[in-house]
Amino acid sequence: AQSVSQHNHHVILSEAASLELGCNYSYGGTVNLFWYVQYPGQHLQLLLKYFSGDPLVKGIKGFEAEFIKSKFSFNLRKPSVQWSDTAEYFCAVKVLGGGNKLTFGTGTQLKVEL
Amino acid sequence: DAGITQSPRHKVTETGTPVTLRCHQTENHRYMYWYRQDPGHGLRLIHYSYGVKDTDKGEVSDGYSVSRSKTEDFLLTLESATSSQTSVYFCAISIEGMAFFGQGTRLTVV
Numbered sequence: 001a002q003s004v005s006q007h008n009h010h011v012i013l014s015e016a017a018s019l020e021l022g023c024n025y026s027y028g029g030t031v032n033l034f035w036y037v038q039y040p041g042q043h044l045q046l047l048l049k050y051f052s053g054d055p056l057v058k059g060i061k062g063f064e065a066e067f068i069k070s071k072f073s074f075n076l077r078k079p080s081v082q083w084s085d086t087a088e089y090f091c092a093v094k095v096l097g098g099g100n101k102l103t104f105g106t107g108t109q110l111k112v113e114l
Numbered sequence: 115d116a117g118i119t120q121s122p123r124h125k126v127t128e129t130g131t132p133v134t135l136r137c138h139q140t141e142n143h144r145y146m147y148w149y150r151q152d153p154g155h156g157l158r159l160i161h162y163s164y165g166v167k168d169t170d171k172g173e174v175s176d177g178y179s180v181s182r183s184k185t186e187d188f189l190l191t192l193e194s195a196t197s198s199q200t201s202v203y204f205c206a207i208s209i210e211g212m213a214f215f216g217q218g219t220r221l222t223v224v
Contacts (some may be wrong), residue, residue, distance in 0.1 A: 034136070034213075043204060043218050044213075045215075046214070051211065055157075094211070099170065100208055102157075102213050106155060
């Protein structure tokens, strides 16, 4: 079964700092990749997705992610974080032909300080 | 808004009692999912459905059952609730390969 690893469990940054959250997955076949964000007390919302094509994908709120197939990675980046980016971030993978199911990482809690 | 409604939003129940959580969607999407969210575990798939009366187990299905008698409703039942099932439960639907989530149900088993 596939697995998703998020290496940073808690990240604290100051406003305007750059962000990179790591995500690695274990499956060697064709995958779709996602980043979701969960603001305090809310449900998960889709930040961005990779299906195919350009491995650098841009999402909402200035976030982007790069798919590096050789490294089985899909890291999330933002050049300058804001206090409002404080949230939990989840990476997820869907194996094509695997029943349309998402497997999630354990999440990274990001706190942005003023 | 993907038109997903979960009910109830909060519930406290006693150990050993049955509990049913409901997920309702308004747009006739084929795939529906139940996840639980726990600190340190992220979201884990309990059960999912790919059509009316078509369901399958996820990675943490023990102690849970589901039913889907209508396209719009996906029910999750805890036959006999245990404290380990205290969690936040999220329903999701799949739209064009992307998952969209409901607001969640916070369940506490005492």
